[in-house]
Amino acid sequence: MDDLFGKIKNHKPGVIGDERRFKSAVCIPLIETDEGYEILLEVRSGMIVHQPGDICLPGGAMEPGETPEEAAVRETCEELCISSGQLQVIGPTDVFRAGNVIIYPYVAILKDYEESYSKDEVSEVFRLPLSFIRNTEPEAYRISYQPVFKDDFPFDRIVGGRNYHWRKMEQETLFYQYRKYTIWGITAQLLRAFARQLKDD
Secondary structure, X not given: OHHHHHHHHOOOOOOOOHHHOEEEXXXXXXXXXXXXXXXXXXXXXXXXXXXXXXEEOOEEEOOOOOOHHHXXXXXXXXXXXXXXXXXXXXXXXXXXXXXXXXXXXXXXXXXXXXXXXXXXXEEEEEEEEHHHHHHOOOEEEEEEEOOOOOOXXXXXXXXXXXXOOOOOEEEEEEXXXXXXXXXXXXXXXXXXXXXHHHHHO
């Protein structure tokens, strides 16, 4: 029994299901200018499968054995065609977790950047003034989801069967509009969290 209680006492809690989630890391690259800091954002190539044409932060999937910070730096260097020496990581912001996705964001100073990027993944880069997200609240919309069941789901084993009152699933979807650029979804969530972190400080 002491062994059992020891396992409970010494356990470091995780989040159920995290081991099955798609883990990725992104960078919030800040470029210093005479007018203040600007965030570098990408427009995803129209040739890629996932979210073509969407606006995103540089980043991508974590590789086995990689820390989130290492993944954020590696992916940013690959997508912007820069060296790791051009990135000075300041620290993490709040982790995004929804559905089967978890994203670790890191703020970094980007130095000596010459507007380079990988045309295989990126069609364009642009700069968003940091002051914009600090002074602008995004538009917020609610999306509701209904569960979809496969034919073999055992309705006969739950009270109410097919008429069971499932909890409604909702998601807040955010939009920023900066000039011609619509920044929405997860990218907008990450930027709002970063802006709120700056206000808290």
